[in-house]
Amino acid sequence: MNKTDNTAPSTETTSGVGMIRMNDVSKWYGDFQVLINCTTKVDVGEVVVICGPSGSGKSTLIKVINGLEPFQEGEITFDGISVGDQATNLPKLRSRIGMVFQNFELFPHITIIDNINLAQLKVLGRDQDEATKRSMELLERVGLIDQMDKFPAQLSGGQQQRVAIARGLAMDPAAMLFDEPTSALDPEMINEVLDVMTELALEGMTMMVVTHEMGFARRVAHRVVFMDEGRIEEDCSKDEFFSGERGERAQEFLSKILTH
Amino acid sequence: MEFSYNWDWSVLFCTVQDVKIGCVAPYFYWIVEGFGWTIAVASAAWVIAFSWGSIIGILRTLEDPIWLRIPVVKSPVNFNTSAIEADNGVVLINIAWFLHGFATIYVTIFRNIPLLVQMFLWYFVLPEVLSKEAGMWLKRELPLPEYWTSVVCLGLYTASRVGEAVRAGINSITQGQHYAAMAVGLTRVQVYRYVLLPVAYRIIVPPLTSDFLGIFKNSSLALTIGVLELTAMTRQIDEYSYQTFESFTAATVLYILVTAIVMFVMRIVEGRVSIPGMISLGAK
Ligand SMILES: Nc1ncnc2c1ncn2[C@@H]1O[C@H](COP(=O)(O)OP(=O)(O)OP(=O)(O)O)[C@@H](O)[C@H]1O
Ligand SMILES: [Mg+2]
Numbered sequence: 001m002n003k004t005d006n007t008a009p010s011t012e013t014t015s016g017v018g019m020i021r022m023n024d025v026s027k028w029y030g031d032f033q034v035l036i037n038c039t040t041k042v043d044v045g046e047v048v049v050i051c052g053p054s055g056s057g058k059s060t061l062i063k064v065i066n067g068l069e070p071f072q073e074g075e076i077t078f079d080g081i082s083v084g085d086q087a088t089n090l091p092k093l094r095s096r097i098g099m100v101f102q103n104f105e106l107f108p109h110i111t112i113i114d115n116i117n118l119a120q121l122k123v124l125g126r127d128q129d130e131a132t133k134r135s136m137e138l139l140e141r142v143g144l145i146d147q148m149d150k151f152p153a154q155l156s157g158g159q160q161q162r163v164a165i166a167r168g169l170a171m172d173p174a175a176m177l178f179d180e181p182t183s184a185l186d187p188e189m190i191n192e193v194l195d196v197m198t199e200l201a202l203e204g205m206t207m208m209v210v211t212h213e214m215g216f217a218r219r220v221a222h223r224v225v226f227m228d229e230g231r232i233e234e235d236c237s238k239d240e241f242f243s244g245e246r247g248e249r250a251q252e253f254l255s256k257i258l259t260h
Numbered sequence: 261m262e263f264s265y266n267w268d269w270s271v272l273f274c275t276v277q278d279v280k281i282g283c284v285a286p287y288f289y290w291i292v293e294g295f296g297w298t299i300a301v302a303s304a305a306w307v308i309a310f311s312w313g314s315i316i317g318i319l320r321t322l323e324d325p326i327w328l329r330i331p332v333v334k335s336p337v338n339f340n341t342s343a344i345e346a347d348n349g350v351v352l353i354n355i356a357w358f359l360h361g362f363a364t365i366y367v368t369i370f371r372n373i374p375l376l377v378q379m380f381l382w383y384f385v386l387p388e389v390l391s392k393e394a395g396m397w398l399k400r401e402l403p404l405p406e407y408w409t410s411v412v413c414l415g416l417y418t419a420s421r422v423g424e425a426v427r428a429g430i431n432s433i434t435q436g437q438h439y440a441a442m443a444v445g446l447t448r449v450q451v452y453r454y455v456l457l458p459v460a461y462r463i464i465v466p467p468l469t470s471d472f473l474g475i476f477k478n479s480s481l482a483l484t485i486g487v488l489e490l491t492a493m494t495r496q497i498d499e500y501s502y503q504t505f506e507s508f509t510a511a512t513v514l515y516i517l518v519t520a521i522v523m524f525v526m527r528i529v530e531g532r533v534s535i536p537g538m539i540s541l542g543a544k
Contacts, residue, residue, distance in 0.1 A: 086352075098443075106440075107441070119446060
């Protein structure tokens with residue numbers, strides 16, 4: 001329905017360079033296989049939406065990319081660096097990938113500005129002034145500059161999530177990963193977070209977004225990945241995905257969430 | 261039988277005549293001195309309990325492997341499953357399970373042997389099982405052997421309790437917080453230093469307070485190996501003067517006083533470190 005939405009970025013990305021590449025990745029939790037031969041790729045500047053039923057492995061797929069969870073088979077590279085390689089400096093790699101969680105996960109014991117400063121100081125080695133300057137720019141951008149001295153628990157969910165996005169951006173990441181960033185939010189707060197994400201996408205940030213917000217997917221995604229029971233069942237352009245040329249499981253899933 | 265007792269508080273303040281020593285300080289001074297030793301034992305033991313206990317607690321939360329690189333000189337050695345053979349003559353050994361196991365065994369042992377038995381083990385048994393020189397050193401050359409033995413004993417015992425509190429504090433922090441801290445690029449040490457521990461210590465202020473009070477009260481067991489702390493001094497006054505009630509009342513009041521002060525201070529500390537806007541920390 002929204003095919004002619006002219007705010008949508010071009011489906012053609014400028015470069016075909018894979019920022020994130022997953023090749024035949026499998027992961028087990030004990031005997032249970034969570035990811036089954038997953039292969040996909042995210043190009044520079046590309047926005048990929050991941051959806052699928054609960055328990056299908058979406059969060060796990062996101063978490064193996066920056067090595068928060070180990071995987072047993074296959075290969076993942078981020079900007080050419082192998083994630084699974086023993087020799088890879090994972091903290092350094094992670095510092096180049098912003099990550100936003102369903103439950104915000106701000107550090108509760110420090111103020112908003114310190115939350116955004118922390119990794120800049122301890123990981124990037126920026127000095128206090130430099131870090132604070134960058135943090136304030138980002139808080140300005142997400143509209144929360146007046147909240148900088150509060151603690152996370154004093155903010156609403158939507159505000160906390162915007163801070164979490166700023167915390168990720170403060171590292172000047174090469175890509176951002178989002179795991180259901182709006183599903184813990186009250187409906188009236190969803191848009192304030194989606195707006196920030198949309199803006200990011202339009203600026204050309206490389207993004208992987210687990211979400212069931214199909215409006216967001218229609219507006220900004222280039223590609224949609226559909227997962228089911230640990231498998232990547234569909235991996236196609238947004239237009240293809242929404243046009244009906246998709247498998248039975250995806251169709252079933254879509255009709256379920258769209259009627260909600 | 262009717263209870264009759266001659267209260268005489270002045271006994272605490274009059275000068276003591278001792279047949280052998282001659283004139284010594286008033287009993288009151290004995291109480292002050294004993295109280296001083298109690299404080300000295302408890303606070304030194306707390307330093308050990310808090311720092312060593314924190315390490316034990318942290319070790320018990322290690323889950324991810326820590327690889328230690330060990331160069332191999334000769335033919336490939338057959339290590340157990342926790343070793344991975346890497347290239348160019350280096351074997352990687354996961355020492356996390358070893359550290360974790362050590363801490364678990366430590367806690368099990370130190371928490372489950374009665375403190376009095378531990379006191380005797382340190383004081384009477386240890387010098388015998390050590391080498392002759394070491395045993396001699398402990399008994400003869402170590403200054404204040406009773407004092408240091410009771411400090412170490414109380415410290416290591418209480419460390420097992422502090423360790424459990426620290427472990428519980430860290431474990432009550434959600435997995436999501438671990439992920440978030442790692443995701444911004446903090447190393448494992450930094451994750452503990454800047455995220456997990458600051459939150460965990462805030463959560464465990466109440467159990468730490470009770471562990472500190474425990475060490476203070478348990479310090480009275482040091483009298484069994486000859487430390488003249490408050491309880492020992494009190495008994496001594498009782499033996500000299502037969503004014504049992506006065507001496508034990510004085511000791512009781514001092515114990516309660518310290519407990520009250522500690523609880524008051526810790527309540528302020530708890531308020532200071534509490535996180536604005538948070539009702540309960542660490543709830544999953
Ligand atoms: N730590 C774990 N140990 C064992 N099994 C796990 C663990 N984490 C996840 N799983 C299982 O792996 C499967 C995939 O989980 P995952 O969280 O990736 O699903 P999801 O698609 O993100 O679901 P949701 O939409 O509910 O967030 C689920 O069946 C889950 O129970
Ligand atoms: Mg999930």
